[in-house]
Amino acid sequence: MNTDKELRTRLQRIHRKSYPAYKDLKGSYRFPGYILHINHVQGDPFAAPSKLSVELAQSQAGFPEDLFDKKYKRISLQDHLIRIFGKELSNCSFHAGGSGKSGLMSISRCGQEVLERTALVMDKDRVLARFEVGFPANGRSINAPELEKILFRYIPECVKKALCYKSLDPKRIRSVVNLAEDQYFIRQELAKRNLVAFVANGSVLPRESGVSDKPMKNAVAFESPASLKTDLSLPHRGKLAGMGIPRGITLIVGGGYHGKSTLLKALERGVYDHIAGDGREYVITDRTAMKIRAEDGRAVSHTNISAFINHLPNGKDTVDFSTEDASGSTSQAANVVEAVDSGAKALLIDEDTSATNFMVRDELMQSVISADMEPITPFIDQARTLYEKMGISTVLVAGSSGAYFSIADHILQMDTYRAYDITDKVRKICGIRAAGQTNPGSAGTGQASAANNIWSQEGRCLRVGRLERRHDQIKLKQFGRESFSIGRETVDLKYVEQIVDTEQTTTLSYIMRYVAEQLEKNPKPEIGRLLSEVCRYMEDHGPGVPGKQAGQPGNLAYVRPQEIYACVNRYRGFRRK
């Protein structure tokens, strides 16, 4: 391997040459304490910055193994180090100057959620951090002394301050890992106690504004109703009380503006862990919970939506249903069946974003329009089956219709941001007996065998046409968090609301490309099998796609199976095999 001296020599050699001469720097160099990899060099000073990584042996980095000996600890530690390293890089960013992106230094920007990312990975042998640097230029000619400053002064300083355990505050690091351990503990408790979610007393659920994910200041802190109060004893924090939302069907009712959607939003995000100070650190939801909403105009490809839609007027098949432009109800039906297919054990629904005709049909309407004229079996008629036969719970915000009272196991009322359990009161008023009280049959074991085949997406063999390529690779282009294009098709993820980070969208675009490549090759391209392979890969190896371990890009973040299914199912280019 080359040494840092060799790098210095090369730098001197290319000073003032035209920008592409920077490509000569590609390679790995041994610095005191770490290896610097220059993986990709940008084509000009205005292009996307160059990709670098530093690799430290644990003998240099020195992180005690008990800080990362469990996956959940490792992920939170990695996340924390990205934040610290990012702060150090940003302190030096643009200190070296020049045209375009000259002097930029950055790494993945983390939000309120803790996500596994390729930007920084740690194991017992090493720490690897992937980041970006804008190689400096004057106009289009190389400014080597400025890059020398970055590579020989700024980066070593950042590495020392952020990636070496002995320069970090050990108490702070420990508290990050302890929080992860407490959060993991709560997740385990959900399963043991048959809960969909836990919302700790004192949690701050509302956000600062519609565009900020930071906690609202002076918000009313969450407080559990006595009947649902759940006492936990966390390994580090100790005693913590909060509301346990039991499995089954839970209704959240209340007047407008009383905090219903805010509670549901917090539950949606609770599939991820949050950083200390977020206000939702102890809001923990079943990892597989999926937000379900109407999404007019979404594409549906060869999906069995017969659980909800049947005998359409145009005679269209709903066991193998496709459309380029779904209606409110068909899109929401597709969203439910694809969540079920992805293994979701809880559905989160807000009437604000639902299609009314998908949710309910009132009695008057039923008496006017006979059942055989109505293609839609509303969700209310399937919700109990979903729970009892398949163990899939529902948490539903419903402010305007009492229809769901009769099938709910628990009814919460939000009143000026406080939660009350009004289950008994509602039953008394409406003369309803307890709805469920049934346990999920075989569902407790996660077996969907009792479900009949209206829910099955098995044997779905799809093919993709030939996709546009560049340098032998299918073309991808990303548009922020909300969408990406592959070949000529755009995959719209705007309403897949539990995607919280642009790097998740990047990962999904890579997965979509992998899926398309596999389908092109495979004579019997069963999509279900392919997706479970991709999901398994991500659980075992972190963000990425099978077969691409070496040269992993540094801008990928973890996505759940739920988002993978949602993404692939929104691709418009599928044809039936």
Ligand code: ADP
């Ligand atoms: P609903 O769905 O019941 O109509 P929302 O959840 O949309 O109500 O909340 C209405 C408003 O109240 C939002 O602006 C939200 O930020 C604010 N809000 C929600 N919860 C709280 C709280 N605990 N403390 C203070 N403000 C809150």
Ligand code: MG
């Ligand atoms: Mg609302």
